[in-house]
Amino acid sequence: MTTxxxxxxxxxxxxxxxxxxxxxxxxxxxxxxxxxNLNLAKSILLAIGVGSVLMFGGQMLGLVDVGHMSVKAAxxxxxxxxxxxxxxxxxxxxxxxxxxxxxxxxRRDALFFIAGGLLGAAAYMVTYPxxxxxxxxxxxxxxxxxxxxxxxxxxxxxxxxPGDILGLFLGLGFVALAFALPxxxxxxxxxxxxxx
Amino acid sequence: xxxxxxxxxxxxxxxxxxxxxxxKPIGVSTQxxxxxxxxxxxxxxxxxxxxxxxxxxTNTYLAKSGGKYAKAVSNPLNYSFVFVIAMMxxxxxxxxxxxxIPTADRQVPTLWRANFGDGKIKRYAAAFVGGFIVLxxxxxxxxxxxxxxxxxxxxxxxxxxxxxxxxxAAAVPVSLILFKKEA
Numbered sequence: 151m152t153t154x155x156x157x158x159x160x161x162x163x164x165x166x167x168x169x170x171x172x173x174x175x176x177x178x179x180x181x182x183x184x185x186x187n188l189n190l191a192k193s194i195l196l197a198i199g200v201g202s203v204l205m206f207g208g209q210m211l212g213l214v215d216v217g218h219m220s221v222k223a224a225x226x227x228x229x230x231x232x233x234x235x236x237x238x239x240x241x242x243x244x245x246x247x248x249x250x251x252x253x254x255x256x257r258r259d260a261l262f263f264i265a266g267g268l269l270g271a272a273a274y275m276v277t278y279p280x281x282x283x284x285x286x287x288x289x290x291x292x293x294x295x296x297x298x299x300x301x302x303x304x305x306x307x308x309x310x311x312p313g314d315i316l317g318l319f320l321g322l323g324f325v326a327l328a329f330a331l332p333x334x335x336x337x338x339x340x341x342x343x344x345x346x
Numbered sequence: 347x348x349x350x351x352x353x354x355x356x357x358x359x360x361x362x363x364x365x366x367x368x369x370k371p372i373g374v375s376t377q378x379x380x381x382x383x384x385x386x387x388x389x390x391x392x393x394x395x396x397x398x399x400x401x402x403x404t405n406t407y408l409a410k411s412g413g414k415y416a417k418a419v420s421n422p423l424n425y426s427f428v429f430v431i432a433m434m435x436x437x438x439x440x441x442x443x444x445x446x447i448p449t450a451d452r453q454v455p456t457l458w459r460a461n462f463g464d465g466k467i468k469r470y471a472a473a474f475v476g477g478f479i480v481l482x483x484x485x486x487x488x489x490x491x492x493x494x495x496x497x498x499x500x501x502x503x504x505x506x507x508x509x510x511x512x513x514x515a516a517a518v519p520v521s522l523i524l525f526k527k528e529a
Contacts, residue, residue: 156369157425161432164361164372166440171354174437177457177529178348183521186528189348193355194496200359201500205366220371222488222498224505231487232494232512235480239513240520242476243455245491246484247374249477250430251437256452258466259473266477271378272386273478274485278407281486297502308504317502324499328355336522 165251174252176243176259183240185336195328202321206314209300216302223293227286242266362500369425371501373493375484376415377430383408383419394419456529487512 171193172178181187208214222228239245244252244263252260274281281287292306298316299307307313348354365372383403387393394403394416401416403409408416418424441447450459454469462468484490487509489498495513498506 153369153425154423154428157428158432158435160361160365160368160372161429162436162439163364164429165433165436165438167354167357167361167436168433169437169440170349170444171351171358172348175348176455177451180455180457180521180525181529183517184525185518185522189351192351193349193358196352196355197358197362198496198500200356201362201366201496202502204359204363205500208363208367214367218366218368218370219501220497221501221503222494222505224503224508225488228487228494228505228508229512231483231485232509233516234483235487235490236483236513236516236518237520238476238479238483239491240517240524242473242480243458244473244476245480246378247372247430247433247490247492249480250374251433254434254438255441256438256447257455258453259455259469262470262473263477263480266474266479267378267481268382268385268477270478270481270483271375271485272382274482275379275382275405275407278410282406291504295504297504300502313502320502321500328351 164247165254168248168251169255174244174248174255174257174260176252176257179239179243179248186334188331188333188335192328192331192333195324195331199321199324199326199328202317202324206300206317206321209302210314210318216300219300219303219305221294221296221303221305223289224291224295225287225289225293227281230286362496366497366501371493371497372429373426373489373497374430374433375481375490375493376418377427378481379407379415379485380418380422380427383415384422387419396420457525460527460529461525 168174172190178190182190205214209216242263244260249260249263253264295306295308296313297308298311298313300313362372394401401413401420403416453466454464458469494506494509
């Protein structure tokens with residue numbers, strides 16, 4: 151029952167924050183992906199950095215259970231699937247999580263996204279054996295690996311670097327990248343930027 | 347309407363951290379499979395069956411990894427499924443608290459309207475086709491923007507970087523081609 155309560159609290163917080171950062175608004179996703187307004191990209195980079203620093207820092211202090219990490223396998227299909235997801239993400243302005251939040255907040259087009267998504271997931275369930283036998287789901291680069299081995303975790307490291315210290319520094323790198331990224335990369339500003 | 351990127355990014359990071367601290371990393375796209383399974387099981391009972399120590403299915407995908415998807419289909423009141431329902435509640439309350447989304451934008455978002463006009467059918471068709479490609483791709487990749495990109499890169503997972511490279515390699519060119527006008 152505790153886990154269900156945590157699902158409700160963390161899930162609701164995630165949905166609310168996605169709404170407030172603009173991630174469930176297709177216009178903001180589109181403006182990020184056509185490189186005209188990168189504020190959302192800056193938020194995402196900062197979030198990855200903050201999450202990373204807190205998780206690895208917490209692990210090093212013994213406050214965060216390393217066993218809660220869950221690393222997905224690397225295989226050729228990850229890149230291929232990423233390409234497909236990226237194309238559909240750009241076209242629709244939704245990804246699975248933001249589509250669900252958008253539909254709940256009243257966006258009608260998101261209902262069509264979910265319907266298409268359910269059909270797409272079902273299509274994969276049916277075609278899965280073909281992918282499996284193609285070898286594109288076979289592990290590459292060690293499969294479930296992190297960039298460096300994290301002490302106490304069940305995953306190997308791609309490099310010999312200490313995974314927790316590397317994670318902490320990469321986290322800080324993501325934070326720095328979030329600040330360094332300009333607000334737009336494509337064309338001239340549409341309006342004057344307010345001074346910081 | 348959009349939070350300042352620093353505040354928004356900090357809050358988003360805190361949520362991703364809270365999830366891995368208290369339970370496990372956030373992921374969403376698997377739940378589309380679970381809902382498909384629940385619907386299919388209702389229409390065609392016997393898709394998912396209980397074994398001596400777990401669950402299995404006549405569908406190879408639901409039966410993989412020791413039947414963990416089959417188990418979730420048979421018991422929807424599990425952490426990951428409830429998490430997605432809660433996301434919807436949180437998103438709805440947040441949107442209502444800031445006054446809701448304008449009716450016109452609910453049907454055809456402003457950026458789409460600036461580039462393709464205000465026809466609803468065209469927008470809904472694009473969202474449907476996009477949804478199909480997104481979820482087919484997410485299942486092929488084994489995760490989506492939440493699970494692979496954000497949770498993955500946060501944990502320094504090699505797969506997260508591979509996924510993000512693929513996603514942006516397609517998303518940016520497609521968006522540059524489709525959305526030439528700004529909202």
